[in-house]
């Protein structure tokens with residue numbers, strides 16, 4: 001049923017679409033605001049100087065989970081007077097979430113639809129992961145986004161432009177609009193799926209007409225626009241900042257976006273399951289929001305020394321109705337607690353390094369990470385993506401530009417074999433990279 005409605009929406013005339021998008025915005029607003037929250041009770045982005053591990057906050061949170069959430073009954077045996085003790089709590093993995101959907105929320109929840117947000121994320125293998133999230137956490141996340149936009153020099157009451165995976169036009173649509181204007185949010189919501197060398201000027205024209213003062217959305221969408229603009233020597237001015245979310249963003253692409261739009265780019269980091277948990281400052285570091293507790297751990301779930309890489313593990317303190325405690329994100333990072341030099345004083349991740357599942361699995365079960373290095377010899381490609389089809393085969397999708405050198409791909413294949421061993425490595429030119437069901441782009445997709 002949902003897909004029928006969505007099809008009607010996607011194919012309807014612009015004015016009908018705009019009406020529907022606005023009605024949906026009103027419904028969402030109502031949903032977000034239906035619970036009165038006293039924000040002063042919460043540690044938010046602006047309250048930065050508090051001690052990172054707050055014993056009483058953690059203890060109350062853990063106790064509530066132990067008493068009310070069936071899955072977390074075992075927490076009654078745990079004490080959490082210190083960070084070291086907290087580390088004894090077993091990690092919450094995606095597999096556990098998958099198997100305990102109905103045990104992971106509080107017995108005090110009387111109306112699931114009213115108190116919980118039902119979400120779905122792409123999960124580590126591309127299989128959708130269903131979960132419940134405390135609605136309070138969703139509401140506070142929204143507030144923290146607004147605080148962060150303000151920090152970045154944006155006025156949240158001004159017009160904005162967003163590029164995302166929200167489907168606003170059918171995939172084969174060849175003429176604009178590839179967007180819809182949502183009056184209630186004063187937001188031009190644009191499709192990430194329709195940006196190309198042929199269409200990017202339509203987007204710029206729409207921006208010029210609407211005159212947004214700040215921008216948000218998928219980094220891959222903004223980078224695609226930026227790359228097309230740089231190729232034609234076009235710069236768009238008028239945005240105070242672009243704040244990206246949902247996907248990773250390389251330094252190289254960030255710089256391209258900054259060049260094409262003549263404004264700073266700030267990346268945020270979070271997951272649907274636990275919300276936004278860190279934000280990038282002007283020095284490019286990802287500061288942890290005080291609403292979350294973030295650890296970087298080794299394969300045994302114990303914290304690694306600052307400055308060392310490990311898996312990012314997140315606890316969302318606003319999620320007491322559906323708590324996620326020590327959630328293993330599958331992302332890798334390096335933590336620092338020394339001053340960064342900016343105004344935000346919380347610990348930070350210096351960078352978010354790939355995804356833990358981003359590895360090629362070789363015939364002999366080795367995990368080859370940092371797979372971007374396979375592409376190093378390539379000359380003249382805009383974007384690329386590795387598809388591991390089986391243990392025997394990887395295919396490299398490339399989107400070439402006019403400097404493309406086919407010969408260099410021979411070196412890529414040779415180079416790749418040095419990393420992955422005896423495997424069939426081939427490459428092909430594609431128009432679009434493959435996306436996850438959620439619309440996110442991933443550099444490496446493993447199909448088994």
Ligand SMILES: [Zn+2]
Nearest residue numbers: 281285340342
């Ligand atoms: Zn900083």
